[in-house]
Amino acid sequence: MLEQNTYKVGIYMRLSREDEGKTTESESIKNQRNFILEYTKKEQLLVIDEYIDDGISGTTFDRKEFNRMIQDIESKKINMVITKDFSRLGRDYIEAGHYAEKYFPEKRARYVSINDGIDTYLDTLGNEMLPFKAVINDFYCKDISKKIKSTLNTKKRQGLFLGSQAPYGYLKDPVNKYHLIIDPVASEVVRAIYKMFLDNNSLQKIAHYLTEQKIARPSVHKGMNYKDNEKTKAIWDERTIDDILKNPNYTGNLTQCRRKKINYKSKKIIHTNPNEWVVVENTHEAIIDLETFNLVQNVYDKNRNISTHIQDILLKGFLYCKECGHTLGINKSSDKTRHYTICNHYRKYAKQSFCTCHSMRYEDLEKLVLGDIRKKCKECIDVSHFESIIKNNNKKTKVLQDINKRIENANNIIQSHRQNIEQMYLDKLNKKVTDEIYQNVFQKLQKEINESETLIESLELEQKSLLNNKLYDNDNYKEKIKTFLSFKKPDRKLLASIINKIEIDENKNIDIYYKIKPLFNSIHNRGD
Numbered sequence: 001m002l003e004q005n006t007y008k009v010g011i012y013m014r015l016s017r018e019d020e021g022k023t024t025e026s027e028s029i030k031n032q033r034n035f036i037l038e039y040t041k042k043e044q045l046l047v048i049d050e051y052i053d054d055g056i057s058g059t060t061f062d063r064k065e066f067n068r069m070i071q072d073i074e075s076k077k078i079n080m081v082i083t084k085d086f087s088r089l090g091r092d093y094i095e096a097g098h099y100a101e102k103y104f105p106e107k108r109a110r111y112v113s114i115n116d117g118i119d120t121y122l123d124t125l126g127n128e129m130l131p132f133k134a135v136i137n138d139f140y141c142k143d144i145s146k147k148i149k150s151t152l153n154t155k156k157r158q159g160l161f162l163g164s165q166a167p168y169g170y171l172k173d174p175v176n177k178y179h180l181i182i183d184p185v186a187s188e189v190v191r192a193i194y195k196m197f198l199d200n201n202s203l204q205k206i207a208h209y210l211t212e213q214k215i216a217r218p219s220v221h222k223g224m225n226y227k228d229n230e231k232t233k234a235i236w237d238e239r240t241i242d243d244i245l246k247n248p249n250y251t252g253n254l255t256q257c258r259r260k261k262i263n264y265k266s267k268k269i270i271h272t273n274p275n276e277w278v279v280v281e282n283t284h285e286a287i288i289d290l291e292t293f294n295l296v297q298n299v300y301d302k303n304r305n306i307s308t309h310i311q312d313i314l315l316k317g318f319l320y321c322k323e324c325g326h327t328l329g330i331n332k333s334s335d336k337t338r339h340y341t342i343c344n345h346y347r348k349y350a351k352q353s354f355c356t357c358h359s360m361r362y363e364d365l366e367k368l369v370l371g372d373i374r375k376k377c378k379e380c381i382d383v384s385h386f387e388s389i390i391k392n393n394n395k396k397t398k399v400l401q402d403i404n405k406r407i408e409n410a411n412n413i414i415q416s417h418r419q420n421i422e423q424m425y426l427d428k429l430n431k432k433v434t435d436e437i438y439q440n441v442f443q444k445l446q447k448e449i450n451e452s453e454t455l456i457e458s459l460e461l462e463q464k465s466l467l468n469n470k471l472y473d474n475d476n477y478k479e480k481i482k483t484f485l486s487f488k489k490p491d492r493k494l495l496a497s498i499i500n501k502i503e504i505d506e507n508k509n510i511d512i513y514y515k516i517k518p519l520f521n522s523i524h525n526r527g528d
């Protein structure tokens with residue numbers, strides 16, 4: 001799921017001739033704006049720009065601002081649009097519907113109409129509130145498409161392969177078209193690709209090699225290549241290799257719904273999140289064992305995160321702007337000899353002055369930060385300090401043990417009382433005790449059970465908060481600190497095991513957030 005703060009919101013407001021003389025006040029631009037801003041504030045959304053088409057005052061014509069908004073979606077300046085009412089979006093339902101159901105989803109822009117409860121992010125098909133559902137034909141198409149989809153999904157969950165083409169490396173079983181069997185030729189190519197990748201070959205290199213070896217590309221191999229000319233037909237590209245390296249079907253687990261059409265109106269296909277995949281294990285023979293497949297996925301992630309440029313700059317990725325919370329980037333000076341920090345939010349929206357530049361010479365910053373961490377680390381392995389930490393640690397362990405014991409006792413009480421109630425009930429049935437006695441004892445025992453349950457609940461809460469406040473493994477963190485002190489300059493991995501992030505404020509104060517408990521009290525330092 002995307003986080004709220006990844007949305008860059010454009011708010012759209014509109015007044016038209018029809019609004020004239022109506023409840024103008026409630027529809028006024030000012031009102032629309034207040035209403036929307038209240039929502040964005042509540043949802044903690046970042047408003048990038050507002051677009052106002054005021055048809056009454058006549059200052060704008062033909063939805064000039066609306067068009068500017070569309071341009072900003074195209075250029076990815078914004079990726080979310082909010083209006084007060086659905087009718088504000090377009091001049092009629094057809095137009096508004098076009099944007100809400102087709103255009104925005106295709107551009108991966110989220111659309112929210114506050115009053116109508118429309119939110120395309122929650123479920124593009126499920127926004128039954130969309131007023132144009134009244135357009136019968138439209139609704140009919142939608143309904144049918146939904147029904148077909150749900151039948152297909154049931155089949156997918158049963159482990160039936162429903163694709164029109166088997167994934168490269170497999171063939172459809174001639175006996176059972178819902179089952180995959182190994183393609184003896186293509187499966188060897190798949191294995192070779194995984195091996196080459198793990199031997200540190202780039203995607204480009206692998207593609208190059210396969211092209212050179214004149215191995216038929218997947219689409220050619222399957223005989224689908226009617227569009228290509230002779231020349232491009234033989235060429236493997238990186239995207240194909242990428243697809244193959246990420247396809248979980250090779251592990252023998254049928255994985256469907258990895259892509260989907262945005263909705264019934266649009267032909268565009270997008271990749272889904274793994275939580276939307278329908279996976280059924282061991283439906284067919286594996287080409288790649290699970291271990292190898294997972295290894296490849298890991299290597300993939302690492303490669304993506306480390307580009308050569310980033311490796312040079314130790315603190316990149318750790319630096320944040322104290323004022324706005326965005327990351328700080330690194331700029332090179334014009335003669336390329338020095339580096340400076342810059343708030344990325346400021347850089348992106350310099351004109352709107354959302355933040356200030358937060359410029360600090362990187363080389364100085366690094367020296368200061370490393371110096372401070374070093375100082376902290378040294379203090380920490382100082383013996384007396386260290387002993388107090390261990391003492392504290394032992395104390396916590398004792399408290400936890402005590403809580404466990406009390407929970408156990410309370411559970412025992414509950415169990416034995418329940419047994420007693422049961423026995424009493426049988427005695428009552430057998431007329432060994434009177435109703436009155438039974439009722440009295442029952443109420444007493446039940447009360448104690450309830451009390452014990454409440455006690456357990458509160459003890460468990462206490463336990464949880466203590467555990468969240470993790471006890472650190474003494475030896476392990478001591479080791480890390482020692483390693484850090486032994487390096488003149490640590491590598492990024494070691495640094496990441498010691499600190500979470502570094503915040504820098506407008507006045508160049510530095511705040512270091514430590515991962516290791518004994519280092520916690522972060523330092524405030526002024527760098528110039």
Ligand SMILES: [Zn+2]
Pocket residue numbers: 321322323324325326343344345346355356358
């Ligand atoms: Zn900032």
